[in-house]
Every structure is written in C-alpha cells, then in structure tokens.
Amino acid sequence: MATHRNPLIIGAGPAGLTAALELVHRGVVPRIYEATEHVGGLARTPTAGQWRADPGGHRFFTQHEEIMDLWKELLPHDEWLAVPRRSAMLVDGHLVPYPLLGRELVTRLGFRSGMRGASGLMWSRFRRGMRAVEKEQTFREWGIEEFGKHWYRIFFDGYVRKTWLADPDSLSSDWANQRIKPIDWRRAGKRGDADDDVFRYPRLGPGQLWDAAAAALTDAGVTPSLNSPVVGLHHDGRQWNIELQNGDIAAGDAVFSSMPLQLLMHMLKPAPPKHIRAIAGTLRHRSLITVAVALSEHRDIPYNWVYTPGADCRVGRVQNYLRWSPALAPEGFTGTYLGLEYFTLPHDDLWLADDETLRAIVERDLQVLGVGDSSVQQLMTIRSQYAYPIYEAGRERNVVRIRDYLRENHPGLHPIGRNGMHRYDNQDHAMLSALRSVGRYFGEKVDPWLVNTGLGYHETGLLRS
Numbered sequence: 001m002a003t004h005r006n007p008l009i010i011g012a013g014p015a016g017l018t019a020a021l022e023l024v025h026r027g028v029v030p031r032i033y034e035a036t037e038h039v040g041g042l043a044r045t046p047t048a049g050q051w052r053a054d055p056g057g058h059r060f061f062t063q064h065e066e067i068m069d070l071w072k073e074l075l076p077h078d079e080w081l082a083v084p085r086r087s088a089m090l091v092d093g094h095l096v097p098y099p100l101l102g103r104e105l106v107t108r109l110g111f112r113s114g115m116r117g118a119s120g121l122m123w124s125r126f127r128r129g130m131r132a133v134e135k136e137q138t139f140r141e142w143g144i145e146e147f148g149k150h151w152y153r154i155f156f157d158g159y160v161r162k163t164w165l166a167d168p169d170s171l172s173s174d175w176a177n178q179r180i181k182p183i184d185w186r187r188a189g190k191r192g193d194a195d196d197d198v199f200r201y202p203r204l205g206p207g208q209l210w211d212a213a214a215a216a217l218t219d220a221g222v223t224p225s226l227n228s229p230v231v232g233l234h235h236d237g238r239q240w241n242i243e244l245q246n247g248d249i250a251a252g253d254a255v256f257s258s259m260p261l262q263l264l265m266h267m268l269k270p271a272p273p274k275h276i277r278a279i280a281g282t283l284r285h286r287s288l289i290t291v292a293v294a295l296s297e298h299r300d301i302p303y304n305w306v307y308t309p310g311a312d313c314r315v316g317r318v319q320n321y322l323r324w325s326p327a328l329a330p331e332g333f334t335g336t337y338l339g340l341e342y343f344t345l346p347h348d349d350l351w352l353a354d355d356e357t358l359r360a361i362v363e364r365d366l367q368v369l370g371v372g373d374s375s376v377q378q379l380m381t382i383r384s385q386y387a388y389p390i391y392e393a394g395r396e397r398n399v400v401r402i403r404d405y406l407r408e409n410h411p412g413l414h415p416i417g418r419n420g421m422h423r424y425d426n427q428d429h430a431m432l433s434a435l436r437s438v439g440r441y442f443g444e445k446v447d448p449w450l451v452n453t454g455l456g457y458h459e460t461g462l463l464r465s
C-alpha cells in the first residue's frame with residue numbers, strides 16, 4: 001500500500017475517473033473535484049424525465065485490450081448493445097452512405113457527378129504520385145489529394161467549414177488520417193458484415209458507463225466532489241494546493257488534470273514564463289450545442305448519423321437516437337428521436353442564442369431534413385463549451401512546448417485526457433492517457449503523450465464478446 005500518496009484529480013470525465021480507478025487499484029485514495037453536477041464530462045447522458053440524450057453520439061470502440069477489459073468490468077454484458085454503424089451524408093437531397101463506398105459514389109449522385117468525381121480522383125492520385133517529397137498539408141490539400149476535387153468539395157469542404165468553423169486552408173490535416181476513412185472500393189455496396197462496422201454502446205447512453213465508474217469508486221471510498229470547480233493551482237515547493245471556487249483548499253502530492261490545458265496554464269502558480277502563457281493562450285476550442293428533439297411521427301431513417309454539409313441548414317450532423325439505443329426514449333414511444341448537433345464557438349451568435357431563437361433554427365432545419373411536418377413532443381438542449389480542441393497550424397508544436405515546460409518544472413502535474421492535453425481524443429485515448437500518467441506517477445517509464453499519436457485510421461476497434 002502506497003499510503004503516503006494523496007493525489008488530486010481535476011474533472012470527473014472519462015480521464016479523471018479512469019485515473020481514480022487506476023489509483024485505487026494500486027492502493028492509493030485520490031480526491032476528485034468536478035466542476036459540474038454530473039460525472040462523465042462530454043460523455044455523460046443528460047436526461048429530462050425518461051428522455052435520455054447523447055451529446056455527441058459516442059461510439060465505443062478501441063484498439064486497446066486494457067480499455068476493453070475495463071469497460072467490461074464496469075458494465076455487465078447485457079447492458080452493452082452491439083450497434084451496426086450506419087452513417088450517411090445528405091448531399092443535394094440524396095443520402096450517400098459514409099464512409100464513402102466507391103460504387104455508391106459513382107451511382108447515387110447521377111452519372112455526370114460520378115464521372116466528375118472519378119476523373120478528379122484519378123488526377124489527384126496522379127499528382128500525388130509525382131510529388132517528390134512528403135510535406136505537411138492543410139486539410140484542403142489533404143482532402144483533394146485523398147478524394148479528388150469534386151468529391152472533396154461536395155462531401156468535406158462544406159462539412160469542415162460548418163463543423164470546424166474554419167477555412168480548410170487554415171486547418172492542418174493531422175487529425176484527418178485518423179478520422180476520415182478513405183473511399184472503400186472493395187466491398188461493392190455491402191456494409192455491416194465486418195467487425196469494424198459494429199460498435200458497442202451502453203443501453204442507457206454513454207454516461208451509464210461513467211455513472212458505473214463513479215459508483216465503483218464510491219464503493220472504494222472515493223466519491224467525486226461535484227459542483228466543485230477548481231479555480232487555482234499552486235505548488236508551494238513542497239506540495240500541490242488546489243483552490244476551489246468556494247474558497248476551500250485541497251493539498252496533495254500530485255495533480256491529474258483533465259481541465260482545458262490553456263485554463264490550467266492560466267491558473268498555475270508560480271505563473272509560467274510569459275512565452276509559455278502566450279502559447280497556452282493560442283489553444284482554442286469549438287463548442288457544441290446538441291438539441292435532442294422527439295417528433296411524434298415515425299420516420300424510417302436507416303442510419304445512426306446523418307452528416308449535413310449543405311449550406312441550406314445550420315445543423316452539422318444529426319443523430320438518430322433510437323438506432324443507438326431504444327432505451328434513450330421512454331418505453332412505448334413510437335415517433336422519431338433526433339439529436340441535432342450545432343458546432344459553434346464560445347461567444348458567437350449561436351452560442352449566445354436564447355431558447356426561442358435556437359428553437360426557430362431547429363424548426364427550420366427540421367424542414368430541410370424533411371421531418372418538419374411532425375409535431376415536437378420533447379426538446380432538450382445540451383451545451384458543451386469545450387467540445388473540440390481546435391487543430392490550428394502550430395498546435396502540435398505549441399502543445400509540445402507546454403508539455404516540456406511542465407515536465408521540467410512540475411513533474412507532479414499530469415495533464416490527462418482530451419482537453420487536458422488539447423488533443424482530439426476519443427474516450428479510450430483519454431482513458432489510456434490517464435492510465436499511463438498514473439504509471440508515470442509510480443515511476444514507470446511510460447509516456448502518456450504518446451497515446452493517440454499514430455497517424456493511421458483510428459475509427460475501428462477490437463470487438464470481443
């Protein structure tokens with residue numbers, strides 16, 4: 001038992017809770033401080049009566065056995081659903097299955113569009129073949145090279161502008177290889193028959209897993225302190241002191257922080273040098289407003305997700321909740337239950353819109369989606385301010401400089417998770433970074449910053465029963 005240790009954890013999302021579970025596993029009792037009134041962070045399940053919603057559409061998949069084992073340990077087998085992955089893009093009124101299938105591309109959008117796309121792709125591939133050296137690419141360059149000019153324009157340009165709220169020329173492409181699957185030319189229109197087209201999903205939404213994690217921790221004597229925002233962080237030369245909004249101070253030998261990295265650097269004392277604070281100030285986030293809407297009429301939409309790159313609607317992506325889990329709606333509900341995802345920036349007009357304005361936008365979008373005639377039975381709005389770390393040019397270099405500064409000056413301060421490390425992490429990456437950070441805290445030679453740095457496609461995982 002390592003009883004002399006008393007670490008503190010900021011945030012009870014997947015990373016913070018995983019760090020706590022691992023510490024408990026190794027005989028250490030941490031304290032967890034969570035700003036909001038719930039655990040699960042971005043992967044919580046907000047509720048309104050018997051309605052449940054998923055803020056982001058959380059597919060559970062991983063390439064790491066240790067994460068899969070932890071998920072299985074926390075939730076019993078019959079609470080996990082195996083859900084076939086079915087996504088589509090709404091382009092010019094047509095639903096085109098996504099990830100893109102070669103045969104669908106040349107047939108669904110008409111002969112002319114198909115030919116334009118195919119010749120654009122061949123030309124891009126020819127040019128790639130002629131390129132003498134590998135170079136860092138913007139998202140637009142990457143997209144045109146990968147999909148050809150026509151298919152890039154109709155599927156990705158508008159979508160990236162809408163979801164990333166940035167010009168594709170100003171975005172680096174380093175996340176794209178991990179997240180965007182190349183066109184599949186092999187399987188002629190067949191889907192759902194391979195392991196990688198099925199993901200796991202907790203019956204009651206993603207937060208069910210994190211509620212179970214919190215319950216396991218409570219059983220072990222570690223109950224996260226909710227409604228406890230951390231507003232200050234100070235190393236006094238001997239130990240860490242974190243200051244809570246209510247003025248309380250908690251002291252410990254180490255801190256695992258899943259709060260946004262730039263906020264951490266801002267509240268750290270002694271204050272980091274000016275250039276490090278300036279770099280931290282450049283790290284930005286996009287926010288997300290998810291509007292869960294239950295419509296009284298049933299529409300048969302054979303997809304979990306529909307991406308909406310067109311400029312005719314403001315919504316960026318639509319979740320079809322009953323395809324994720326029927327238990328997200330009350331028993332006996334026979335209508336359609338959708339989650340409209342609006343990508344926004346903190347303080348822009350959408351983020352600041354009042355409920356009435358937002359509802360008008362939602363109703364207009366439902367018309368464009370072709371479901372506007374059905375009456376709205378239930379509506380729930382979920383706001384996630386720090387939803388996506390923005391991948392601007394220079395982000396990687398800047399984050400590395402902050403990492404190096406912290407390593408050298410504050411080895412007992414461990415940034416973990418998606419916003420903690422300012423990375424486009426899925427839950428499993430956030431969890432792994434927490435596990436590796438705890439390992440480091442115990443003196444193991446592991447590097448949490450190496451998690452989620454592979455350049456290959458990430459969106460598939462192990463599937464074991």
Ligand SMILES: Cc1cc2nc3c(=O)[nH]c(=O)nc-3n(C[C@H](O)[C@H](O)[C@H](O)COP(=O)(O)OP(=O)(O)OC[C@H]3O[C@@H](n4cnc5c(N)ncnc54)[C@H](O)[C@@H]3O)c2cc1C
Pocket residue numbers: 010011012013014015016033034035036038039040041042043055056057058059060061228229230231258259260288384387388416417418419420425426427428430
């Ligand atoms: C739209 C969307 C879709 C996604 N889809 C998937 C998917 O399909 N599959 C998947 O695996 N992952 C998905 N993710 C990613 C997943 O949500 C994250 O990887 C995961 O939630 C990260 O966990 P975390 O603990 O690092 O961060 P978070 O979930 O952000 O948790 C951080 C916690 O810290 C708390 N906190 C912040 N500041 C403070 C403070 N000052 N004091 C105290 N507490 C604080 C926050 O309130 C929060 O609870 C998606 C995310 C989004 C936004």
